[in-house]
Amino acid sequence: MDSINCPCGSGITFQQCCQPYHLKTKTAPTAEALMRSRYSAFVVTDADYLYETTHISKRKNHSRRGYLSSAKNTRWLKLEIVFSAFDVVEFKAYYLNKKFQTEVLHEKSNFRLEDGKWYYVDGDFYS
Template sequence: MNCPCGSRAAFSHCCQPYHLKVKAAPTAEALMRSRYSAFVVADAAYLYDTTHSSKRKGHSKSAYISNAKNTKWLKLEIVFSDFDVVEFKAYYLNKKFQTEVLHEKSNFRLEDGKWYYVDGEFYEQG
């Protein structure tokens, strides 16, 4: 299966090793792509584990799994990527089966050699 992150590589050679903790995402963009893939495959543990500890209080594994299972993700588009910031568009189907876009500029933190999602700024669709 091709990786959901859009890399065109096989999932088993792209994001899955991060999900399985065989290796750590080397960049903020790699972590962002792997988190998108985790939403697609409903890997709540990975989403929780890669959220910075200072931000986990508002997120639970059950909330992640509910969100992941109730959303049909279509594709990921990276708009901009820098050292610790990634702007992306994630396309998904809403309940009326219409395509919508989640457009976010996400902030990441490198801590003890591992990247973590901290927070993000959402852009209005328009």
């Protein structure tokens, strides 16, 4: 995965983009960077990263096992950032459903900065 483009759509390699966040050698500097790295974590099935970057107040609703199952059972295609502000990111994540048709997860996600680290809090879905 090192020399391929990052799943988040940045246009640079995974090794130079989201992987350092997954490996904890860097922390995401913005809510958008965290959101992109979380999308990449779904693509590469890094459930630990997804769990650890979920705000502690919300972890009871999001288990490592749940994240792993979701990541393994979804074929993610691409990420599109619709809007990004300090602590809010609206995005569209494209994936294949069980009938191999493209569907879109459209969410406005809320993030919180605590002790220099960004965390996913929750999101509102659009239909």
